[in-house]
Amino acid sequence: MGHTPNAIRSALFVDFDNVYLSLRNFDRRAADAFAERPALWLDWLESGAHAALEDGVDPIPRRVLIRNCYLNPAAFSRQRSFFTRAAFTVVDCPSLTARGKNSADILMAMDILDAVNHPTRFDEFIILTSDADFTPVLLRLRAHDRITSVLTSTITAAAFREACDVSIDLETFAVEALGLPQEELRSPRGPGVISEGQPPPEKFADARPNAAKALLEEVRKSGAIPTQDAHKILSRVLTFQLSLIHI
Secondary structure: OOOOOOOEEEEEEEEHHHHHHHHHHHOHHHHHHHHHOHHHHHHHHHOOHHHHHHHOOOOOOEEEEEEEEEEOOOOOHHHHHHHHHOOOEEEEOOOOOOOOOOOHHHHHHHHHHHHHOOOOOOOEEEEEOOOHHHHHHHHHHHHOOOEEEEEEOOOOOHHHHHHOOEEEEHHHHHHHHOOOOHHHOOOOOOOOOOOOOOOOHHHHOOOHHHHHHHHHHHHHHHOOOOHHHHHHHHOOOHHHHHHHHOO
16 A cells, blocks of 8 residues: 555554464464465555444554564465565564474564654554463553554453454454455354364374373473463474474
């Protein structure tokens, strides 16, 4: 989008691993559209449609002046190029430990807070993640009188939802931003059904003991694990890593 008078100046920060895996658990086609067609959902954000959903008012256009995407290059090297072609600044966040932990969260938080003091006063911070760890960041942005828009799921913590101005749920994002037919998103058989294109559960049968062991070790080490962080631990198991890389 070019220069638009009276448009809201926005800064966009995308936790790719979090969003992609959340969408993939929801519907594989949504995850692929998010990863391979960022210009599609970026246009939706720039139209301001995301902020008009709850209020029912006419959307106010955005100028997304910062576009940062944070991802693990080992798992998502193929998807990285789609974002560079859409004029995103891609921040590589490789694993730093044997357990697969990377620094995406802290890098995002630092860049967001740095942007608060940017010479360009950004009116809105769009943070595409459902990670409740960003709740203190949202509260800090509210204290600086900035609009905040985030992505949420059914398991998103209530405090995270309340700390933002605009929450975009995964289904709305899949339908409105990614263009998926709403009637095809969920099977009438209810939750737990594997979406089209996802590997069958028996593929992971042999990996389950190792996955359970990895989760147990993390609980013993760090205490309770937020549900939305479980995928980060499971991705340390080779079978689950391969299921992410070969997509």
